[in-house]
Amino acid sequence: MIFPLSIVSFLGLVCLALLASPYPFLAPGAVLGLVGVAVLFRKPAWGLLGIAALVPLEGFFKDSALSGTKLIGASLALILMLQLALHQIPSERLRSNIWRLLIGFMVFYVLSMLNTDDLGMSLGHLRELSVGLILFVITLLIGREMNLDLFARLVTLSVTLTCALAMFSSKYQDQGRAAGLLEDPNAFAMLIAFAVPLALLLVIRSPNLLHRLFWLGCFILLLGGMTKTESRSGLVVLFLSLVIGAWHYRVHLTRIRPRHLGFAMLGLVIVIPLAIYAMPAGYVARIQSLSILSSGAKAQDESLGRRASYIVVGSQMIRENPLLGTGPGTFPLHYATTGYAKAFSANRKVGDLYRRAHNTYLEIFSELGVPAGLFFVGMLALGLYNLMRARRAWMQRRNWQQADLMTHLGMSFLSLTLFLMFLSAPNQKYVWIMLALTSVLRLKAEESPIPEAKA
Incomplete structure (x- = not known):
């Protein structure tokens, strides 16, 4: 795939113009932009992966008119339009x-x-x-x-990072509820619910014990972040998706032997009390408030009302x-x-x-x-x-x-x-x-x- 000489010449002129302008310090940015455009032109799927990885981190750019996702998205859209015009991408791919x-x-x-x-x-x-x-x-x-395995890794790491920030810093919380880099804890819970199945996939596919432990740690952080959001809808959605995953892997239940049941029971005895103890008291109260759903808009719970x-x-x-x-x-x-x-x-x-x-x-x-x-x-x-x-x-x-x-x-x-x-x-x-x-x-x-x- 040949990178058009016209674009290189245009960006070169931009660099020269910036060097001659009162803002010469912006010229290196144009050079980096040229490198980025060249990479996207050669590997446009990397741009889509970058957008997916930056979605949970968009809060870093909330006060900026130009965020990372907007910059990559606009560049990618222009590049793909050019490639379509040059017939470097077949138009049949738009079929859906x-x-x-x-x-x-x-x-x-x-x-x-x-x-x-x-x-x-x-x-x-x-x-x-x-x-x-x-x-x-x-x-x-x-x-x-697009490399879907890399997509799962990037999304999992990105959402896990925001979970860690929200769990250990009040700066990324909204009245005690984890919101990550978003303004709404429920929107943050949505990202976590999206990432949890991908994290489970990485745990299952890990080539060795070290990798499996790493992705398992990410999975645990995601679950901790979900409880910190205190999102009732997040808990329901997460439970349903995990049930579907368990149904998909039901064929593996035949591998379970009677001697494994004792270890499973011991694990449940340890994990369930720890989960209840670690769950915020406010979250438990919000879950219990679901019992008044039938009370209508005048219910005691203001959110449900x-x-x-x-x-x-x-x-x-x-x-x-x-x-x-x-x-x-x-x-x-x-x-x-x-x-x-x-x-x-x-x-x-x-x-x-x-x-x-x-x-x-x-x-x-x-x-x-x-x-x-x-x-x-x-x-x-x-x-x-x-x-x-x-x-x-x-x-x-x-x-x-x-x-x-x-x-x-x-x-x-x-x-x-x-x-x-x-x-x-x-x-x-x-x-x-x-x-x-x-x-x-x-x-x-x-x-x-x-x-x-x-x-």
């Missing part, structure tokens, strides 16, 4: 069974925007969603070249505007005019009154209408189905290693889809990367040759 649903979703999105209650809020929502759409296209183009009020307001919005909704990003506008906003506002500040739905599905159905909501849910369901088909295809080809990988990626993607019921995150980067990756992995699995049966 998700396009039909995505196009339908975007058609109703645009119609809803034309009928929005607040154009400014809708444009802001579109700007956020466009990041996910760009990542979707990027992943379709270069997902085949707020979430119930979001459902009441969102349902009313859907009944009033079922086809096109009220416009992208306008849920806070409607919620602020209700009595719930004042009742659950601690300080009556404007920012405390305008709340999002904390449920991506509810938000999309109420803001964009029922058809757009069905298209969005259909995309995620199709993504899960793609991973199931990819797993089945690899099992038919007796490639158990790839089948295990599909299972763990499916657990991680399922964690994201379940967490969207508790967060307003339609532009979450991992969601769009994984959504595109599901179709790429299915095509790759089904196109691989089936080995001939031995006579």
Whole structure:
């Protein structure tokens, strides 16, 4: 793959211009930029891996207009556009069974925007969603070249690092709850739930005891970070994904002998009391508060009461505007005019009154209408189905290693889809990367040759 001389000449001129300008100290940055662009041009999959690794660390750049993910993403998008124009990447890679649903979703999105209650809020929502759409296209183009084992390692290490920071420093906590580098503990719990299946995969695949202990330590830190977030939804999602993983590996239960049961019982006797002792008292109280879910918006638990009020307001919005909704990003506008906003506002500040739905599905159905909501849910369901088909295809080809990988990626993607019921995150980067990756992995699995049966 030849790197265009025009780009080298352009960046060279930029370096010379910076040296002649009042800011010559910026010239080395242009040189580093040239090296980075050259690397991305040769290995664009590395850029996607870099974005995946930087997602949990974006809080470091929250006060900066240009973050690492934005810089890599913009560079990668321009490079891939150039490579498509030069026919260095075949356009057939854009083929995906998700396009039909995505196009339908975007058609109703645009119609809803034309009928929005607040154009400014809708444009802001579109700007956020466009990041996910760009990542979707990027992943379709270069997902085949991405090293998935390295993807699992980078995501696990990145999220584990933020867990360590949140557990041992109050700077990365929100009123005692671990938030990592994010502002919302539940958003942080979502990243942990996504990384846990990948960490388990690394523990299982470790080539030696030292590596297994390292990844096991990361897994334990992730679990500790989850308890520190005190996220009830995180606990439910994590439990479901682990149950699915246990079902996938059920065939290995035949290896268990009666003599192993004694050690298993001893381990449970030690681990369970330690886990209960290490679990924060506030987390236990929050879990116990789930028993009052049926009390509605006036429940004693303020968090559950707020979430119930979001459902009441969102349902009313859907009944009033079922086809096109009220416009992208306008849920806070409607919620602020209700009595719930004042009742659950601690300080009556404007920012405390305008709340999002904390449920991506509810938000999309109420803001964009029922058809757009069905298209969005259909995309995620199709993504899960793609991973199931990819797993089945690899099992038919007796490639158990790839089948295990599909299972763990499916657990991680399922964690994201379940967490969207508790967060307003339609532009979450991992969601769009994984959504595109599901179709790429299915095509790759089904196109691989089936080995001939031995006579």
